[in-house]
Amino acid sequence: xxxxxxxxxxxxxxxxxxxxxxxxxxxxxxxxxxxxxxxxxxxxxxxxxxxxxxxxxxxxxxxxxxxxxxxxxxxxxxxxxxxxxxxxxxxxxxxxxxxxxxxxxxxxxxxxxxxxxxxxxxxxxxxxxxxxxxxxxxxxxxxxxxxxxxxxxxxxxxxxxxxxxxxxxxxxxxxxxxxxxxxxxxxxxxxxxxxxxxxxxxxxxxxxxxxxxxxxxxxxxxxxxxxxxxxxxxxxxxxxxxxxxxxxxxxxxxxxxxxxxxxxxxxxxxxxxxxxxxxxxxxxxxxxxxxxxxxxxxxxxxxxxxxxxxxxxxxxxxxxxxxxxxxxxxxxxxxxxxxxxxxxxxxxxxxxxxxxxxxxxxxxxxxxxxxxxxxxxxxxxxxxxxxxxxxxxxxxxxxxxxxxxxxxxxxxxxxxxxxxxxxxxxxxxxxxxxxxxxxxxxxxxxxxxxxxxxxxxxxxxxxxxxxxxxxxxxxxxxx
Numbered sequence: 001x002x003x004x005x006x007x008x009x010x011x012x013x014x015x016x017x018x019x020x021x022x023x024x025x026x027x028x029x030x031x032x033x034x035x036x037x038x039x040x041x042x043x044x045x046x047x048x049x050x051x052x053x054x055x056x057x058x059x060x061x062x063x064x065x066x067x068x069x070x071x072x073x074x075x076x077x078x079x080x081x082x083x084x085x086x087x088x089x090x091x092x093x094x095x096x097x098x099x100x101x102x103x104x105x106x107x108x109x110x111x112x113x114x115x116x117x118x119x120x121x122x123x124x125x126x127x128x129x130x131x132x133x134x135x136x137x138x139x140x141x142x143x144x145x146x147x148x149x150x151x152x153x154x155x156x157x158x159x160x161x162x163x164x165x166x167x168x169x170x171x172x173x174x175x176x177x178x179x180x181x182x183x184x185x186x187x188x189x190x191x192x193x194x195x196x197x198x199x200x201x202x203x204x205x206x207x208x209x210x211x212x213x214x215x216x217x218x219x220x221x222x223x224x225x226x227x228x229x230x231x232x233x234x235x236x237x238x239x240x241x242x243x244x245x246x247x248x249x250x251x252x253x254x255x256x257x258x259x260x261x262x263x264x265x266x267x268x269x270x271x272x273x274x275x276x277x278x279x280x281x282x283x284x285x286x287x288x289x290x291x292x293x294x295x296x297x298x299x300x301x302x303x304x305x306x307x308x309x310x311x312x313x314x315x316x317x318x319x320x321x322x323x324x325x326x327x328x329x330x331x332x333x334x335x336x337x338x339x340x341x342x343x344x345x346x347x348x349x350x351x352x353x354x355x356x357x358x359x360x361x362x363x364x365x366x367x368x369x370x371x372x373x374x375x376x377x378x379x380x381x382x383x384x385x386x387x388x389x390x391x392x393x394x395x396x397x398x399x400x401x402x403x404x405x406x407x408x409x410x411x412x413x414x415x416x417x418x419x420x421x422x423x424x425x426x427x428x429x430x431x432x433x434x435x436x437x438x439x440x441x442x443x444x445x446x447x448x449x450x451x452x453x454x455x456x457x458x459x460x461x462x463x464x465x466x467x468x469x470x471x472x473x474x475x476x477x478x479x
Contacts, residue, residue, distance in 0.1 A: 027227045030147050033220060037143045040221035044139055047132040054128040058121040065114055067106035074099050085294045095296035100341065103288040111280025112273065120270035123263050130260035137256055139219070141467040145460055146216040150228050152456035153209035156449060160205040163445045164198040170437075171195055173428060190434045194441075237455065239403055240462055244396040247465050248389050254470025255388070261381040268377040271370040278363035282354040290348075291341040298332040392468055399461035406458050409451040416444040 028036070038044065081092045085099075107114065171191045213226050220226075242250075252258055305328045312323040335343070356363065423440035426432035 029228075030144065033147055033216065033228070034140060034143055036220045036222060037139055038136065041139055041219060042221055044132075044135055047128075047135045051125070051128040051132045054121070054125040058118070058125040061114070061118045061121040065118065067104055069102070069104050071102045072100070084296050085292050087297070091296060093296065095294055097295070098293040098337070099290070100292075101288060101290040103286070105286050106284060108283040108285060109280075110282040110284075111277030113277035113280075116270050116273045116277070120267050120274060123267035123270060127260045127263035127267060130256045130263060133256035134260055137467065141464065143216065143219050144463055144467075146212065146219055147228065148456060148460055148463065150209065150212040150216055152452065153205065153212040154228075155452045155456075157202065157205040157209050159445070159448050159452065160198065160201045163441075164195065164202060166441070167191065167195045167198045170424075186434070190438065194438055237406065237458070240396075240399055240465065242465070242469070244393045247392050247396065247468050250469040251388060251392065255468065257384060257388070258381075261377070261384050265374065265377040265381055268370070268374040271373060272367060275363065275366040275370045278356060278359070278366060281356070284352045284354075285350070286352060287349040288347065290346050291344045293337050293340045293344070295334060297335045297340060299335050303331050388468065392465065395461050395464045395468075399458060399465060402454055402458035402461060406451070406454040409447060409454050413444070413447045413451050416440070416447045420444040 075096070075098045077094065077096050079094045081090060083089070084091045084095070085097050171188070175188060213228075216228075217223075217226050305326055307324050308327050310323045310325050313320040314323060315321075420440045420443070423432055423437050427434065427437035
């Protein structure tokens, strides 16, 4: 029974181990990496929040166009000397009081300040949405370039391992010669040293691959091990067909950065109109309904009458007669809450005008500051145009240079492959020395590495130019 338990536990460990291994070996395509980046990237989340804030500001400015209606109610107990809210007389007793009211305020005209504020916040909201889109576009480019850099590093590592395999095959041949005391003994020790050099190249390539993966991982904002499926990655090596001017013309139409800066300029112009409204009188209407209650308020009812002496006398024929008076008797009772509210109801309605006469030149200075902001936004737009145009020209030049370098290195690899084939045969047959062989081998290996790097250098710059043209954004929009 114990053995069965151990066997079962061992099988479960194997199963879970297989699941864990398969999970670690999951390969991500470029589309999957882009999807993760758009979901997890912190910079993109931050711009999302900025867009949400501008949306709330826009909604709030629209709500400011509506009238302001407020109701108030209070209920309390008063002790000591005070004014009765019902009779306005001074009293010195404890009573309960209450006030209710409903008030309305509405701006009729204020130099279109509220309307222009709505328009400005709408432009700011649209600009923030464009800026959010620009960050998305930039993220798509950065992830694509990082993905290609990983692919480039994988190819460099593959070439380094192939170099080591070739060296190890040659070392076995030279080891047999060395053991049989055939040929130059130094050839074997030289090939051993070459193996150490190739092993070092593998370590350097692995470091480069690890750094490339870390860069991509940071963009994706994930913690797990990253394995990329770059085997079927289509890399177009055809010569790029668009000029720098054509790329810039497409960028003007497609890049969200330009649209965002243009909207910021329009929003800044609305700020000038808002500031100018401070010179304009403001008209508003107001209305209100109010009432109050006091527990000290009472109503008196006559319940009867009686004849009582007043204390005065009249003398008739020398005889005093008391003066009598007719006096009514009353009973008191409190007035109900609702009845008091009805009896004490009051309303008010009116128009208010606020005319700016002098405010320490604050309005004038505010207009001047808003005009400066307009100029700053225009300069920022012009700077963006200039920076992107220069960047496109630089990348386009580097792209052409990389393409020419790629073509030259392709011919170089072909020539060095033939040279290495001949030198390897001559070296194995003892016709050539080790120096000629290793020189030919290193030339071929270096040419292959340079060829691979030139290929990716060209592709990376093509991707950047396509980013400016807007063609990379279609992939992002489908995710």
